[in-house]
Amino acid sequence: MRLRQMAVDPLGARVPNLRRRRIVNAAWIGSAWAGASIAVGLLLVVVAGVVARGIGSINPTFLTTPTDPFGSGGGISNAIVGTAILVALASAMAVPVGILTALYTSEFASRRLASGLRYVLDVLNGVPTIITGIFVFGLLVVGRSQSGWAGAAGLAIVMVPLIARSGQEVLALVPSGLREASLALGASRWRTVLRVVIPTSIGGLVTGALLAVARAAGETAPLLFTCSIFPNLVQTDPSRVLPNIPITIFQFSESPDPVKHAQAWAAALVLIAFVLAVSMVARLLSARTRRRLQELR
Amino acid sequence: MAERAVLGVHRGRQGGAGPGAHPSIGGRRRSLADRIGERGLYLLSLAAASLSVVIAGGLVAKVLAEAWPALSAFGLDFLTTSAWDPVHGRFGAAAFLFGTAVSSFGALLIATPLSILIALFLSELSPRRSRGPIAALIELLAGIPSVILGLWGILVLGPVMRDTIEPALHDTLGSIPVLGNLFGPDYSIVGMLPAIVILTIMTVPIVSSLMREIFATVPAATKEGALALGATRWEMIRTVVLPHARPGMVGAVILGLGRAVGEAIAVTQVIGGTEGIRANLFLPSDTLASRIAGQYQGATSDLQIASIAYLGAILLALALLSNGVARLWVRDAAGAAA
16 A cells, blocks of 8 residues: 555655654664664573672582582582483483484485474474473383483483474585585495585584583473482482482572572573573584585585 | 496595505495495484484373373363362363463563564664674573573562562553453562563564564565665565565464463463462463473372373473464465575
């Protein structure tokens, strides 16, 4: 409608409501700026809030002593160790499965099968992680007990679709000319994959894995039913319940005790620092890989 | 034959003395290795891909199996009963369905316009140099673990809500006839409103980055055409960008809704966890996901565990529905533009 009106008077100068149009335009520009500022501001408020409240409690003792059962002092070394083990185990399960799934869709599957697989992975990615927790609870905890293995399996299920989907996107960026050149030189398919496709896309594959690790490190819901009732001591055996940072924050945040709150803030600072650092490295890496792949095209 | 010869030569040149001196033998060995490798990689990747599908299928089956005792005991009455009474073994999801609906729609009511503005800002308005960093910052917001947002929600946002925001809302909106009841005079740290705010913070980054991708598919020529006809930027957006992007935007909002519906941890921390249906945003409430999370230590009977799984099955159905539909929608929108 508006377009037709303007077509009659292309210069716009004599359209009677020009003033109004300019005001509407300015109002819109202003609110878009405001919207973006609100989002960035929120990030800063939350991160600054965590840093300001957590930094005071961070010291070597806090990082190297286990939680004190009676709430006075103590640290979170048990949770740090446990989370490291849980995330490492989950990655050991999810990274190979995720990357191989991505390879299957990009190198072997037919077009229809590949798009079906992508769809399944997207839907799996949209499953609430608390449901993943219930699933693993029913699979590995019922009739036995909570364990580090169960927790790691829950985290792995969260990670697989993330790694596989980002892997598929990166592998799709590998120019088919490279593959064809390798095949034309007589290399077999699997050698082409190992020597050409993966080396070309490795940066992107690592990015996907890193983002999944960052996500898994902060996931609480899959651990709630599978790895949440733990003692206040350093535990390294995954067949027992491993203490971990997210559940520690969750439980401390629900406690009425201000000492626990201070510890929760400090634990949150440790977690957020790890998560933000890993995702920033991943993003830098991904920008570099994408630029390189773009040049190859 | 040709393949073998080429590989043999290649190997011979590389190896120098040693096995490379017999190109034909090297070639044959390699072809055996090739056959194993070819099959091996194919089978391995096929197994991995099947595993992903099996997990997806197994997840649905297992949650339904877990919920079975409650499904057979309560049937569909579960959906219309609002009791949660472990002592007498009476369970129902009505109150949590209500809480889920109010918190998710409330969050999307705020998050949708905000996300549209952010996405438009990033795709149409911001200086090229600041676009990348701002988009990265907003995506980092999506990366903050929900348990930390919940911690912030209960310890920082909660008191501000009770002491400042809720009284202010009550004073300005509380006198509106029917609607005013939503902003009743009971102020509290935990409740529906903090949950809505936290869910908004969680969904804005996702919805806005999806929308940005969709806006990026609008052909530049059409936009330039509108500008060349004398449209202001806003008129260009209204007449070209938004109509072109509409189906994808709907999909993005539904995906955000799915995320809000499924968030358990942060909501559990700030919503207060009570049963019952109350039309007052300031009072504690509970959602499907947060009720499940809140019960993790407290389940005593098998029927209660099955009822929790029943809540999970409802939640899973909602998530699959919104995801399944929205993904198709977003993909069609992106596909049509490509």
